[in-house]
Amino acid sequence: MTSITIYHNPRCGTSRNTLALIRNSGVEPEVIEYLKSPPRRETLVALIAATGHPVINAVRSKEALFTELNLGAPGVTDEQLIDAMAQHPILINRPIVVTPLGTRLCRPSEAVLDILPQRQQGAFSKEDGEVVIGANGQRAQGTDRPTSKP
Template identity: 90%
Template structure:
């Protein structure tokens, strides 16, 4: 059985699409609604490190609280950003997915396809109507490709 964990916000379309693509691969992941069960500081630090991306990428910079806390100011450290995310989980960018093939911040949601151990089982269309996976389980022609960032 493949072990996949998604740090999920059910109110987020990107997070819902990512979860649906995981399920479309035939796997039921462990779903952690991080607003209800926030990760501990150590877990958050490890998740961010595993993505290979800078800490700032894991912060929801468009969240009003980001501005209210002045987190975009020059000199704000990674430690301060992590402290803010631990104290205010709404600042954690989502979804973060952990699979045996890696850990990704899945923005766009299609980034999850690069770390799923099993192929898509059938067609998949995002909530906005964009066809991502054709009926044969392959990426649809013209479907956006995720960034090459780790």
Template identity: 65%
Template sequence: MTTIYHNPACGTSRNTLALIRNTGEEPEIIEYLHTPPSRETLTKLIRDAGLTVREAIRQHGTPYAELGLDNPSLDDHALIDAMLAHPILINRPFVVADKGTRLCRPSELVLDILDRPQRGAFAKEDGEAIVDAQGCRIAKPAR
């Protein structure tokens, strides 16, 4: 079973959810702004995704600066406290699947942890093609 910590107002989160659904699976959807994870769950998501707590904090469009969270002396416990008090600070979307946990930014990172193949072509909301008609990931040209 795949679980997505989702914000329906976020394009990246919507694209990630659509990529999961393109496999034919309907994931468990947790709208974390309404149902925030527990401290234990949030800590596990961050750890399992291979991130630091600071890497899991969303800065833009949040009270990050107003709360002084850019202060390097703040420890992980204080940062987690802020994320739990203000769930908008939790970067999204986190996805938990059989093959692992990822912060799916960009959304196509979810393809690395899904068990089921894509069932057809997929393009992001902005039109960027991610998966071809055969369900294969489209390689991005080298920059």
């Protein structure tokens, strides 16, 4: 059985779409509602490192608390950003998905397709109606990345 974990916020449409895409591949992931069960600082550091992107990408810069804490000021370090996310999980950008093929911040939700070990099992449209996966289980026309391999 494939092991997939999603750090999920059920109030976020992107997170809900990502979770639905994982399930559309035939896998029921471990769902961690990170606002209820925040990752420990060490886990957060490991997740961010595994994405291969800068720490700032993992921070929700549009969150009011980001501004209140002055996290966008010159000289704010990665350590300070991580400390803020550990203390205030609302600042963690989501969803973060971990699969055997990698770890991604899945914004947009289709980014999860690149790290899913199994193909999509059927058509899929986002909550807003945008078609992502056609009836044949392949990415809809107009996308430039292939679906993950079986």
